[in-house]
Amino acid sequence: MDEPRQGGGAAPKGTVTQRAIERIKAMIGEGLLEPGQRLPTERDLAAQLGISRSSMREAIRALTVLGVLEARHGSGIYVTQLQAGDLLETFGVVADLSRGPRLVELLEVRRILESTATALAAARITPAQLAVVEGHLAAMNATEDPEEILAHDLAFHRAIAEAAGNETMAAILEGLSSRTFRARVWRGYREEGAFDRTRREHAAIHRALAAHDPEAARAAAAAHVGEVEEWLRAQVGS
Amino acid sequence: MDEPRQGGGAAPKGTVTQRAIERIKAMIGEGLLEPGQRLPTERDLAAQLGISRSSMREAIRALTVLGVLEARHGSGIYVTQLQAGDLLETFGVVADLSRGPRLVELLEVRRILESTATALAAARITPAQLAVVEGHLAAMNATEDPEEILAHDLAFHRAIAEAAGNETMAAILEGLSSRTFRARVWRGYREEGAFDRTRREHAAIHRALAAHDPEAARAAAAAHVGEVEEWLRAQVGS
DNA sequence: TTGACCCAAGTGGTCCGACCACATCCATGG
DNA sequence: CCATGGATGTGGTCGGACCACTTGGGTCAA
Incomplete structure (x- = not known):
């Protein structure tokens, strides 16, 4: 020694x-x-x-x-x-670097968290918070610029996650929906006319929030994310 | 120049x-x-x-x-x-450095993911995977050494998460249950005789898995994590 | 021929000292 | 009293030197 x-x-x-x-x-x-x-x-x-x-x-x-x-x-x-946001920023790196099957898994995690967060938000959301959500929804429908739509789409979900009252969950969801991640999905997605469907899904989520209906909110959010998930799953298969 | x-x-x-x-x-x-x-x-x-x-x-x-x-x-x-494991290793840092309210939020996220993962596992688990789960369950009940119990407890949940078929989710859950995190909770937790209750909860989870009953599995897992969550919430309040 | 051994080149790990860019504080002067 | 400018301290960058370790090829003995 x-x-x-x-x-x-x-x-x-x-x-x-x-x-x-x-x-x-x-x-x-x-x-x-x-x-x-x-x-x-x-x-x-x-x-x-x-x-x-x-x-x-x-x-x-x-x-x-x-x-x-x-x-x-x-x-x-x-x-x-x-804060949750400080530490979970690295979560975006995971989304950016994930490919193929892993991307589907990531989206599955997001579906689980997002649906629960939306349900919680439906129960707890305040009029002020609801107004913010409606603002992004309106802005998203008022423009055709993909860049701007994406930004408001992100903010829309972010506002809902915040209304759920769990900052940590909101931060994770934000990382899961990082810019690159979403941009990649959007590319070539609109072509199938799924653009209007997204708009309808967002409207359904908003309706459930306004009605303070957790179950409807959970279903609407799960369907929304699940839609993208299924499309991505098909893409990976080919 | x-x-x-x-x-x-x-x-x-x-x-x-x-x-x-x-x-x-x-x-x-x-x-x-x-x-x-x-x-x-x-x-x-x-x-x-x-x-x-x-x-x-x-x-x-x-x-x-x-x-x-x-x-x-x-x-x-x-x-x-x-791989998911490579990139999500940093997730453990979050758990290690979180305090007070943030810790409760983290546990809430874990409850959501763990309950869903357990439900998925109940539907998909193979006999071989179930045997692994049972092995850790038995080992956990056969010793009194806290260190060993903790290791098998971790492996127990890890095996279930793997059986759910989503590597990414399993990696996140592993990070959420990092060594330090769990150790901190266990310290002073056994004193209230919650030791036997944990054993019973694990048995309930196993029963649901063996019966391939997703709903029961989800409920059992949510109750298991929720138990710790409530205790921790009370601790933070004081 | 074959195998074990050893050494030299390449690579990451560590340290040092110097200088630059920027933020902050304080003495100066109005 | 306030605005200004410089002195000081801090992180940011650079270049070079040497150490620790891996790797691969060549040597030499069986």
Whole structure:
């Protein structure tokens, strides 16, 4: 045994960068680092853990893309609010990089969550929130620009998910419906005249929300997502 | 030579590292990089994008923690299989870092997915898969070691999720039930004698699976997760 | 011939030092 | 009192050096 580390007891596993990542995550997990709090400088952190600034920077960059930390040029490094949106942003990457069968599976997950979220929204939605939903619905029907339609479509579902009262679920659904993901589906989808059907489905969802009818809302949402799901399933088969 | 950017038209947005990350993600998204394929060396990649090796390393590290790339010391950098498990590993971080109300929301999402997954499993499960589930159930009841119980509990639900036939959902559920997450819940939970109840709930789930009764399975799973959910909700309130 | 062994080249991992770009704070001066 | 400008500190980028590990081919003995 050449005892490469002094008696501290910490086993030297993996790369130093990986260890640094775990250390910082642990600090946050144990409450030593509060959301929004500012961390020591890269140089100080590196010195504290006995590693080089380069390695520490890689660790910080990794935690940055995970939505745990936020680096502000010239100011410092801060812990994010650790909101659902911060951490689940990476969920969009999954959707962007998924192909074939995996895409269908992803859509199946979305169908399950979206239908439940819509049902919850039907029970809880306030008049103000309903007005927002109606706004996006109207805007979506008032234009022919695909880009704009997509944006309002996304916002439409986002507003419903928020009305369900579960921020985490809303964030996951947003990631599942990332721009690229939706754009890919829309391409070549409108050609089959499914454009009007989408419009009708959205109207059905809105009707159920206005009537505060959870069961109808669940069915309408499930049908809406299921429609795309079936089409995609057929595409994958060919 | 000044010539900040030649006419290519690409706007220099954000940090060079961030751009490198996007570039590599785009290459994979467009199919230029296949799963399992080996990338050029860090030095070559850096040269291709006209950035330093340090910056390129940060980009690679970021994509590594996201489960998109895999670096093998002395061998090279490879694209992962991009399986659901690879990409959704980061989901565990969310569970580990969530606190209070967010934890309840997370558990609510799990309840929705787990109940649906269990229902699907009841309809599709094969005798062989059922045997695996029973194995973990028996092992769980045969020991008193919390560590071992937790492992088999996790495997129990994992096996059910796999039987549902949706790898993506199984991966998400696994992330939602990350080690730390479950351990935190168990601590101080057994004290209220809820230990036997968990055993009974698991038995109910198994019964529904064996009977191929989706509705019963859904109810049993929802009740199982909901039990923990309610307890946690009460804890947060205090 | 065949097999085990060893070494050299290539690759990721780590460290260092320098400089740049930007944000912030404070002394200065109106 | 407020606006201004510079000094300071911070993250961002760069280049080079060396270390640790893998890989493959060549050597040498059986």
